[in-house]
Amino acid sequence: MATVIKSTTPAHVNRRRVRVTATSTGIVGALLAVIAGSLFDVRPPEAYGICMACHARDLVDWVLNAAAGTHLTVAAASLVYPVLTPIGVLIGALIGAHGNGEFRFQRPDNSIKTFLYGVLVMNCALVAGGCSIRLLLRAAAAEPAGLIGFGALAAGVIAATRWLQWSASQ
Amino acid sequence: MERIAMTAAIATLVAGAVLGYLGQRSRMCFVGGIRDYMLVRDRYLLRGLLAFGITAWLAFPLVTAVGGAGVGPFGAPDLLTIVLTALGGFGVGYVSTLANGCPFRQHVLAAQGALSSMTYLAGFFAGAVWFHAWVAPMLLRVLP
Numbered sequence: 063m064a065t066v067i068k069s070t071t072p073a074h075v076n077r078r079r080v081r082v083t084a085t086s087t088g089i090v091g092a093l094l095a096v097i098a099g100s101l102f103d104v105r106p107p108e109a110y111g112i113c114m115a116c117h118a119r120d121l122v123d124w125v126l127n128a129a130a131g132t133h134l135t136v137a138a139a140s141l142v143y144p145v146l147t148p149i150g151v152l153i154g155a156l157i158g159a160h161g162n163g164e165f166r167f168q169r170p171d172n173s174i175k176t177f178l179y180g181v182l183v184m185n186c187a188l189v190a191g192g193c194s195i196r197l198l199l200r201a202a203a204a205e206p207a208g209l210i211g212f213g214a215l216a217a218g219v220i221a222a223t224r225w226l227q228w229s230a231s232q
Numbered sequence: 233m234e235r236i237a238m239t240a241a242i243a244t245l246v247a248g249a250v251l252g253y254l255g256q257r258s259r260m261c262f263v264g265g266i267r268d269y270m271l272v273r274d275r276y277l278l279r280g281l282l283a284f285g286i287t288a289w290l291a292f293p294l295v296t297a298v299g300g301a302g303v304g305p306f307g308a309p310d311l312l313t314i315v316l317t318a319l320g321g322f323g324v325g326y327v328s329t330l331a332n333g334c335p336f337r338q339h340v341l342a343a344q345g346a347l348s349s350m351t352y353l354a355g356f357f358a359g360a361v362w363f364h365a366w367v368a369p370m371l372l373r374v375l376p
Contacts, residue, residue: 082257084265084280090254092287094247100301101243103236107301109292112247114335115324119360126361134364142237148339150248151255155343158256170348179331180338180355181362183324187335188363189371190320194262194334197321198281202288207309211321218325219266226329227271 095199102139109203110139113196115187117147190214252340261337263328312375 091112099111110116120140126132139145159165170176187193190211192200197215200208254260258280265278296302309317328334331352333341338356341349 082254084258084260084277085283087251087254087258087260088280088283088285089287091251091260092284093291094251096288096291096295096302098240098243098247099303100295101236101240102301103240105301106305107303109303112244112251114339115356115360117244118335118357119363122357122360123364134361135368139240142234143241146241146245147248150245150250151252151336151339152343154249154252154254155256155340156252157249158253159344162257164256165345167345168347170346170351173348173351176331176348176351177355177358179327180352180357181359182327183331183335184356184359185363185367186320186323186327188320188360188368190317190324193336194324194328195284195336197324198262198285199288202285203292203303203306204289205304205306207306207313207317210309210314211317214318214321215263215325216266218322218327219263219329220270220325221322222326222329223267223270 091195092199092202095195099199104138109196109200109205109208110137111199112147113192113199114148114151115184115193116191116196117145119184119188120144121146121148251336252343255336255340256344259337260340262334263325264333264337267329 095111097111099107099109102110104110116137117140120136121144123132123134123136124140124144127134127136136144156165183193190197191207192211194215197208197211201212202208259277260280261277262281262284265276265281268274268276269278292302294302331338333349335356338349338352342353
């Protein structure tokens with residue numbers, strides 16, 4: 063009897079849209095960061111085009127200062143109007159998730175721990191002067207402190223991964 | 233000055249939206265690359281990290297060459313800056329790995345509906361206010 067080999071792949075998978083890779087995201091992201099940074103009215107320019115931590119700080123502090131009359135610190139680039147990177151990223155990711163049917167609410171596993179992680183990462187990033195993206199951007203700009211910061215970031219990731227490996231093996 | 237500030241605000245909104253979309257499609261993460269390579273020798277995210285660094289490194293002098301504001305010059309950092317940058321950078325890397333993603337990835341996951349990432353962002357934004365209201369003044373008193 064002849065065996066019939068049926069294709070198990072549904073037809074729609076073959077008509078998949080263009081796949082966005084991490085590499086192309088990195089290239090486009092870096093170009094956007096350099097161009098956005100060149101539009102700031104800050105001299106000398108300080109590799110500030112994209113930073114998830116500093117820009118979120120600028121936005122939150124700027125809004126609080128405007129609404130409640132506080133005098134929290136914002137970067138020179140955000141004195142008149144705040145930078146809007148965090149809102150942009152949320153909108154862009156929402157469009158991407160929604161357009162591809164990937165939006166769904168997922169329950170958190172440990173809210174207090176996650177909340178504290180957020181507080182800790184923001185505080186460390188503001189001490190270092192950048193989140194992981196901006197530390198890399200500063201390192202790419204050959205800023206001495208930026209190179210140290212990115213090196214320390216990589217060391218932190220390695221240490222934490224080793225710790226996770228160790229605690230999983232116990 | 234007002235107009236430049238408006239341009240900068242809109243530019244960051246647009247740049248953020250493009251990066252957010254690409255980041256959602258590609259699952260890009262700026263700490264995940266090193267972690268994945270160490271755990272399972274997966275180079276996918278690591279390539280994104282390298283691509284970002286190399287492109288920015290090439291683009292800064294290119295922008296300067298066409299007459300735009302590239303970057304720098306930078307003076308040599310003092311010892312305190314070096315120590316704080318190193319400690320802060322280590323902390324960002326360590327805690328971001330425990331939290332399962334860099335701040336950028338957390339923004340993307342929150343926009344996908346992950347409630348844990350929304351909780352993380354609540355802490356992230358509250359942390360910024362806390363830093364400037366308490367931590368920074370305290371550091372300024374304690375440090376030389």
